[in-house]
Amino acid sequence: MTALPGPTADPGVDLLQRALDYTRGALASVRPEHLCHPTPCDLWRLGDLLAHMEDALDAFSEGADGAIGLHSAAPAPLAQRLDAIRLKACHLLGAWASATTPIVLVGGRPMPVGTIARLAAVEITVHGWDVHQATGSAVPVPAPFAEALMPTALAIALEQDGEFGPPVPVPDGAGPARRLLALLGRAA
Numbered sequence: 001m002t003a004l005p006g007p008t009a010d011p012g013v014d015l016l017q018r019a020l021d022y023t024r025g026a027l028a029s030v031r032p033e034h035l036c037h038p039t040p041c042d043l044w045r046l047g048d049l050l051a052h053m054e055d056a057l058d059a060f061s062e063g064a065d066g067a068i069g070l071h072s073a074a075p076a077p078l079a080q081r082l083d084a085i086r087l088k089a090c091h092l093l094g095a096w097a098s099a100t101t102p103i104v105l106v107g108g109r110p111m112p113v114g115t116i117a118r119l120a121a122v123e124i125t126v127h128g129w130d131v132h133q134a135t136g137s138a139v140p141v142p143a144p145f146a147e148a149l150m151p152t153a154l155a156i157a158l159e160q161d162g163e164f165g166p167p168v169p170v171p172d173g174a175g176p177a178r179r180l181l182a183l184l185g186r187a188a
Contacts, residue, residue, distance in 0.1 A: 019121040023128030025125040029137040057088035060120040064095035146150025146176035157183040
């Protein structure tokens with residue numbers, strides 16, 4: 001993914017905090033019987049999505065130190081996985097709040113630290129919405145927050161590196177949350 005426009009120091013950490021707050025509510029609704037439920041992520045069940053979320057939190061935390069490595073968390077029982085995700089989410093916010101490097105290497109490619117924080121905020125929020133859908137809690141992304149994430153979501157959609165599904169159409173007058181999710185392949 002290419003660097004998004006904008007200054008190196010930006011409100012990415014604030015967006016990250018808001019994403020983690022939203023997703024924390026989604027994780028609170030997960031029960032063992034939900035693990036086999038489908039998600040808006042093509043071909044993924046909720047158990048698969050939670051494993052991906054844990055891996056992503058590890059990668060984004062590493063990014064605060066200047067480089068992102070790619071590896072996968074081992075399968076774990078639900079309670080243990082949810083506890084790990086919550087702990088990693090707390091660590092992630094602390095790591096980004098104290099990040100001192102202006103550039104993060106992603107697969108050897110330099111990206112501004114603020115870009116990674118904004119990308120993390122979008123990924124965490126959208127997957128939080130996915131969890132809400134899979135558990136039936138269906139809590140919407142707050143409109144002002146969705147609007148703040150829109151520039152990054154648009155850059156992701158234009159890049160189409162396969163992180164999310166292709167954009168889906170929305171009706172005229174759709175609100176910010178619906179537009180945000182549609183950019184990333186979700187029919188809200």
